Amino acid sequence: MTNKTGVTRLLEIAGEKRGLMIVSSLLSSLSAVCMLVPYASVYFILKELLEHAASPALADGAKMIRFGVIALIGLAVGLVTMYAGGMVSHIAAFRILYGLRVKLSEHIGKLPLGWLNGNSTGAVKxxxxxxxxxxxxxxxxxxxxxxxVAATTVLMIAVMFTLNVWLALACILPIVVAFAVQIALVSGPKTTENLKLCHDSLERMNASAVQYVRGMPAVKVFGQTVQSFRQFYQDMIRYRDYGVKLTDQFQLGSLIFKVMLGSIAAFVLPVGVFILSRDPGSVAFASVLLFFLVMAPGISTPMFKIMFLAETIRDINEGVQRIDRILAEEHVPEPERPRLPTTYDVSFDHVSFSYGTEFTDTDALSDISFTARQGEVTALVGPSGAGKSTIANLVPRFWDVNRGAIRIGDVDIREIANPDLMNTVAFVFQESFLFYDTLYNNIAIGRPDAPPEEVYAAAKAAQCHTFIENLPEGFDTRIGEGGVHLSGGEEQRISVARAVLKNAPILVLDEATAFADPENEHEIQLALKALMKNKTVIIIAHRLSTIQDAEQILVMENGRIVERRRHEALISASGMYERMWRSYRHAAGWHMGKGEEDTKHEHAAQHNGG
Known part of the structure; x- marks a missing residue:
């Protein structure tokens, strides 16, 4: 990792657009010179009047008009070059911004899924x-x-020292003091610490805001306010407090900076009066003093922008550290010599896995071995936390195993290039995610290069073509903000359509009918039946009725496989699966109504009354 920090590191990360930035700098320098021309013209006009103060009628009117025209031309050229420099700098900025975001997004896309689980969405956002x-x-x-500012300062200081050293020093003194205060504020350890705390509190507030928005239905149902979502409320208060603290810290320094830069004439005038008092008749020095008094605003005005620059540099320094923190995370290692499987059985060979950094006896998976064969359905059942989803997430290598190996065919998945592995496995998750885009594009993301007819065919196979056609704009209907909102079952069928379009040989289903009503569940089951043909299917199921025909059922408990057989054999074994099946059947037959005791008392009362 490079040792560069701040702006230098930021430009290195983004990929500098050197040509555009050089052109922008040259145009800004030219603009600075041109913007000083009106001040110089005013000085020469006043000098002409001063030299003929006793007889103003003798002043050269043509000369003063000429300087007036020069001032107008200088202002016009200065404004044009300033605009051109700004346009070039904006083009460079947007290209760098695009490159940096692409670089970060590509890097995050190559990180293990565990990194995203360990970092809040708000912080990454x-x-x-x-x-x-x-x-x-x-x-x-x-x-x-x-x-x-640099061009203006260098040019003006050079001219000032040429005219009078003492007046130049008087002009520079407040500038030096102002910038010394700014540097002290930016580089101080207290500032760095408070700025970090402020950024950390902002990240926590963003993360809490995401949770608050997701939990809004519960907040509304129970008639609560933002104060009821304690974490979000506390994070907002904490960010406010740090922001106020940071503002208070910079208040005095900012005041000194503004006062010093706005008072250059107040430093020049006493020195000038003192020198002039020693030679009151010196018209030449009076002209020089006049020059300093006229040009002082020309050097002080652009320097006020440095105050905002200092604030930006502070934020950039902190932001670069956070960007580098992401870029420092290691990708999932890619094989040096990638291989491709020729068959698609999925084999777990004594796999053990831990989500933490150290391997312990309480890990997510311990010594898991099984084979999910191509053309067959392998179901994973068990209580929450048993390790079912972990197995599913290890197949596409969202994490790397701690021990053992996972193979597709006879190839270890660590020997398969990540893009090839992603093309080999399709997922239908329990919680569907749809982008704020058209339904067509939400399905086409399964295979972006697919022709339209295949996208429509996938929608039909997933049993979602009919309800999409009934929407106001059909497949062009947008989802989310400004568009329609689908039911849970409809969203699941869109996810199935993606998987159908992808047509990967390995299919992982994570309780794909969890949020569907009976009608939608029937439609999804039809879609899944078409999707699973001739594929290696690994399905996580809580509704045991959906996996009765599976060729292999693995019963998980505490990260281990405790039973494995077909449905009928597991029922006959009277083990954990049989107990789960009995509980499932009992729950499926439950309905709201009177309790047994209430029914007996009611019957007795009716009998006695008869």
Whole structure:
């Protein structure tokens, strides 16, 4: 990892657009020079009037008009070059912004799923959006301002020292003090600590906000307010407190910065008056003093922008650390010599796996061995936390196993290139996720290069073509914000359509009918039946009625396989599966009504009354 930090590291991460940034800097420098021309023209006009103060009629009117025209031209050229420099800097900023977000997104896409489970959505979102957004602000706005200020300062200081050293020093003193205060604020350890705390609290607030929005139905049902969602409320208060603390810390420094830059003339005038008092008749020095008083605003005004630049650099330094923290995470290792399987049996060979960094006896999986054969259904059942979803997530290598091996055919999945492995396995998750896009695009994501007729065929196979056609805009109907909202069963069928379109040889179903009503469940079962033909199917099931015909049922408990057979054999074994089946049948037959004792008392009362 590089030792560079701050803006330098940010540009290195993003991939610098050197040509555009150089052009923008040159245009900003030219703009700075041109924007000083009106000040210089005013000085020469005033000098002409000062030299003829006793007889103003003798002043060269043509000369003053000429300087007036020069001032107008300088202002016009300065504004045009400023606009051109800003346009170029914005083009560079947006290209860098795009490159940085693509780089981060691609990197996150190659990280193990466990990394995403261990980091809040709000924290990742903040890094991808707010921290990365700072580069656009810096490149598009602050960088041209910085060049403009630097060019103005260098040119003016050179001219000032040429005219009078003491007046130049008086002009520079407040600038040095102002920038010393800014540097002290930016580089101080207290600032770094408070800024980190403020960013951390913002990440926690973003994460809590996501949870709050997801839990909004429960909040509304129980008539609660934001205060009832204690974590979100506390995170908001904490962020407010850190923000106020940070503002209080910068208040005095910002005030000193503004006062010093706005008071350059107050430093120049006493020195000028003192020197002039020693030679009151010196018209030449009076002209020089006039130059300093006129040009002081020309050097101080653009420097006010540095205050905002300092704030941006502080945020960039903190944001770069968080970006580097993501980029430092290691990808799932890719094989040096990738292999492709020729058959699609899935074999677990003495697999043990832990979600933590250390392997213990309480891990998610312990010594798991089985083979899910192509063309057959292998079902995973067991209580929550038994390890069913872990097995399903290890097949596409969302994590790497701690011990043992997982093979597709005769090839260890660690020897298969990640894109090839992803093309080999299709998922239908318990909780479907639809993008804020059209239904067509939500299905086509299963295979983006598929022709339209195959997308429509997949929708028909997934039993969702009919309800899509009945929507106002059919397949062009948008989901989510500004569009329609589908039921849980309809969303599941869209997920099945994706899997049908992908047509991968290995299919993993994570309780695909969990949230469906009876009618939707029937439709989904029909869709799944078509989807599972000739594939290696691993299904996680809580509704045991859906896996009675499975060729192999694995009963999980505490990360181990405790039973494995077909449905009938497991029932006859009178083990854990038989107890689960009995409980399932009892629950399936339950209905709301009077209890048994209430019924007996009612019958007795009727008999006595008769």
């Amino acid at each position: 903040k890094t991808l959006e707010q921290n990365v957004e700072k580069v656009e602000t810096f490149i598009a706005h602050q960088l041209p301002d910085l060049v403009h």
